[in-house]
Amino acid sequence: MTRYVIGRLGGVVVILLAVCLFTYLIFFKLSPDPAVMICGKTCTPDRIDSIRDVLGLNQPLLTQFWEFLRGIVAGRDYGTVHCSAPCLGYSFQTNESVWNMLTTRLPVSITVAVGAAVLWLLAGVAGGLISAIKQGTWWDRSAMALALTGVSVPNYVLALVLQYVLVVKLQVLPFPAAPAFADNPVLWFESYLMPWTVLAVGYACLYARLTRANVIDTLAENFLRTARAKGLSRPLILRRHALRPALTPITTIFGMDFAGLLGGALITETVFGLNGIGKLAADSIAKNDQPVIMAVTLLAAFFVVVGNVVVDLVYTALDPRVRVTSS
Amino acid sequence: MTVAGPRTPTLLEVEEVGLAGDPGGGPPTSTGRILGKLARDKAALLCLVFLLIVVLMAVFAPLITKLSGWGPDEFDSGAINSDLGGVPHGSLGGISGEHWFGVEPQNGRDLFARIVYGARVSITIALSATVLTGILGVVFGLLAGFYRGWVDQAISRVMDFLMAFPALIFMIAILSSLPAGNRPVLLVVVISAFGWPYLARVIRGQTMTLANREFVEAARASGAKNVALVFREILPNLRGSIIVMTTLSVPGYIGTEAGLSFLGVGVTPPTASWGQMISSSVSWYSVDPMFFAIPGTFLFLTVLSLTVLGDKIRSVIDAGEAT
Numbered sequence: 171m172t173r174y175v176i177g178r179l180g181g182v183v184v185i186l187l188a189v190c191l192f193t194y195l196i197f198f199k200l201s202p203d204p205a206v207m208i209c210g211k212t213c214t215p216d217r218i219d220s221i222r223d224v225l226g227l228n229q230p231l232l233t234q235f236w237e238f239l240r241g242i243v244a245g246r247d248y249g250t251v252h253c254s255a256p257c258l259g260y261s262f263q264t265n266e267s268v269w270n271m272l273t274t275r276l277p278v279s280i281t282v283a284v285g286a287a288v289l290w291l292l293a294g295v296a297g298g299l300i301s302a303i304k305q306g307t308w309w310d311r312s313a314m315a316l317a318l319t320g321v322s323v324p325n326y327v328l329a330l331v332l333q334y335v336l337v338v339k340l341q342v343l344p345f346p347a348a349p350a351f352a353d354n355p356v357l358w359f360e361s362y363l364m365p366w367t368v369l370a371v372g373y374a375c376l377y378a379r380l381t382r383a384n385v386i387d388t389l390a391e392n393f394l395r396t397a398r399a400k401g402l403s404r405p406l407i408l409r410r411h412a413l414r415p416a417l418t419p420i421t422t423i424f425g426m427d428f429a430g431l432l433g434g435a436l437i438t439e440t441v442f443g444l445n446g447i448g449k450l451a452a453d454s455i456a457k458n459d460q461p462v463i464m465a466v467t468l469l470a471a472f473f474v475v476v477g478n479v480v481v482d483l484v485y486t487a488l489d490p491r492v493r494v495t496s497s
Numbered sequence: 498m499t500v501a502g503p504r505t506p507t508l509l510e511v512e513e514v515g516l517a518g519d520p521g522g523g524p525p526t527s528t529g530r531i532l533g534k535l536a537r538d539k540a541a542l543l544c545l546v547f548l549l550i551v552v553l554m555a556v557f558a559p560l561i562t563k564l565s566g567w568g569p570d571e572f573d574s575g576a577i578n579s580d581l582g583g584v585p586h587g588s589l590g591g592i593s594g595e596h597w598f599g600v601e602p603q604n605g606r607d608l609f610a611r612i613v614y615g616a617r618v619s620i621t622i623a624l625s626a627t628v629l630t631g632i633l634g635v636v637f638g639l640l641a642g643f644y645r646g647w648v649d650q651a652i653s654r655v656m657d658f659l660m661a662f663p664a665l666i667f668m669i670a671i672l673s674s675l676p677a678g679n680r681p682v683l684l685v686v687v688i689s690a691f692g693w694p695y696l697a698r699v700i701r702g703q704t705m706t707l708a709n710r711e712f713v714e715a716a717r718a719s720g721a722k723n724v725a726l727v728f729r730e731i732l733p734n735l736r737g738s739i740i741v742m743t744t745l746s747v748p749g750y751i752g753t754e755a756g757l758s759f760l761g762v763g764v765t766p767p768t769a770s771w772g773q774m775i776s777s778s779v780s781w782y783s784v785d786p787m788f789f790a791i792p793g794t795f796l797f798l799t800v801l802s803l804t805v806l807g808d809k810i811r812s813v814i815d816a817g818e819a820t
Binding site for chain 2: 181185188189192193196197318319321322323324326327330331333334338430433434436437440441451452455456458463466467470471474475478
């Protein structure tokens with residue numbers, strides 16, 4: 171088991187390195203000269219040269235990449251400025267440390283992701299469960315029709331509709347402003363309510379469909395027929411025997427989806443103007459701010475890859491049928 | 498994120514359960530039977546009719562706009578109120594006999610014409626991306642599943658890499674830094690590059706099971722070459738999965754194209770696209786909600802119809818293969 175975990179973590183590092191190198195190469199080849207960008211309009215060739223020198227842009231590509239990697243682990247010096255341990259460089263636009271930018275934005279993305287996840291898990295799993303139990307009834311049919319509809323609404327369309335109805339027409343909610351929780355808990359909650367809902371709808375509908383399908387499949391299994399034949403009551407069968415095998419696959423999918431959201435809900439954050447990682451990504455791409463694009467891509471990939479490993483480990487713990495064979 | 502194509506089946510899922518259209522016994526469901534079942538289903542029929550309308554709109558766009566009288570790039574300054582900052586004259590965003598869906602605020606372009614031409618962009622991009630991902634996914638999935646060993650290792654690692662990649666961020670970054678060039682082609686390439694592993698993964702798993710089945714053994718024993726084994730024995734049995742996975746991915750690609758255009762990195766103006774129309778309606782939605790509602794409704798209904806249809810096709814194929 172330990173060997174398996176170490177092997178998987180090795181895989182994580184390899185994939186992250188590949189993502190890193192790929193992003194680095196692409197932006198190196200495609201982007202305009204960063205030195206010219208930093209320097210701005212009033213610029214002398216001397217200044218461009220000195221900026222190139224400080225950033226190490228004169229060195230060969232691989233040396234630069236190596237310096238970038240070393241900076242993350244050990245920190246690095248730009249001329250006289252020292253950038254300490256997890257060094258992802260400085261923004262070309264604001265000269266802010268990229269690491270600081272990430273750490274200030276991350277809480278917003280986490281808030282968005284956690285709130286949405288709670289909503290969609292509650293709504294999706296409960297809805298799917300009830301549908302499965304009442305399979306074939308009007309409830310089941312309308313819930314599943316609703317789920318198909320919900321999956322089909324692009325989230326920016328839903329975001330704009332909600333904003334139009336709730337903020338402009340009915341004026342029951344303020345425009346999302348994302349204040350600190352401690353300052354104004356009510357406004358905080360009201361601000362995040364729409365982003366949570368918008369994100370949660372699509373996932374809730376998917377989870378409802380998945381849960382329903384899984385529960386129905388499980389109920390048809392032999393061991394449940396045995397349980398019924400032994401005269402166990404329906405609620406007891408559901409609670410004690412059907413739920414665990416039916417819901418275990420949901421946890422793996424949930425892990426992946428949640429990890430993906432931690433790297434920033436790009437569209438939702440942009441539409442609602444929430445300063446999370448997703449909006450940071452959109453802004454840095456619009457301004458061609460390479461160090462920030464690099465960092466955001468890496469962070470998102472990190473969450474996905476680590477999430478993947480965690481999911482596999484949790485699955486082995488939850489479902490003893492999946493044994494890890496050391497081969 | 499939510500715009501990207503179909504959802505990720507995890508490794509465990511694929512290897513433990515096997516996804517839709519598990520290659521069971523019995524002959525594959527025939528195309529005629531699928532169509533017959535669909536024709537008897539009212540919801541599926543409704544979706545088919547709507548999609549047919551959208552496709553016809555896309556194909557005959559120039560003819561249709563001749564009939565309606567306004568092209569997608571013609572400005573009608575008479576239809577907007579320049580004193581009020583360019584809000585369309587009349588109620589409901591300027592819907593009238595002249596402009597069937599009203600006009601765009603500020604410059605007075607005919608919304609009907611732009612919807613019709615926008616359908617062209619959406620449909621072309623989504624279908625091309627589907628074909629390209631389909632080919633890539635099937636070829637690589639078959640190769641990995643059939644040859645195993647280092648071929649499988651190499652392909653699987655590339656798939657892991659692509660699936661770990663934050664595709665949306667990357668698509669936006671790459672599209673925004675590339676020169677404008679031929680945007681639709683770029684969009685198709687970028688969407689397919691990140692989309693094929695989801696199909697390939699399923700195909701790989703099923704090929705592995707199929708390659709061990711008796712009928713493949715028998716064919717091999719009677720001297721069939723690898724090419725024949727793959728194309729005559731294995732591929733026909735994957736038909737169900739391929740149909741299901743690809744039909745279910747089309748709405749995803751429509752949504753991705755619209756999403757990228759919404760974020761401003763898709764099709765470049767003045768070419769009309771639904772996502773782009775929604776994007777430009779954002780600053781107007783409180784004064785002219787119709788400008789948002791019309792492309793939003795078309796996008797939603799198209800995605801919905803494709804999803805429902807894909808779902809129905811899956812249940813027909815699943816039922817066919819279970820018996």
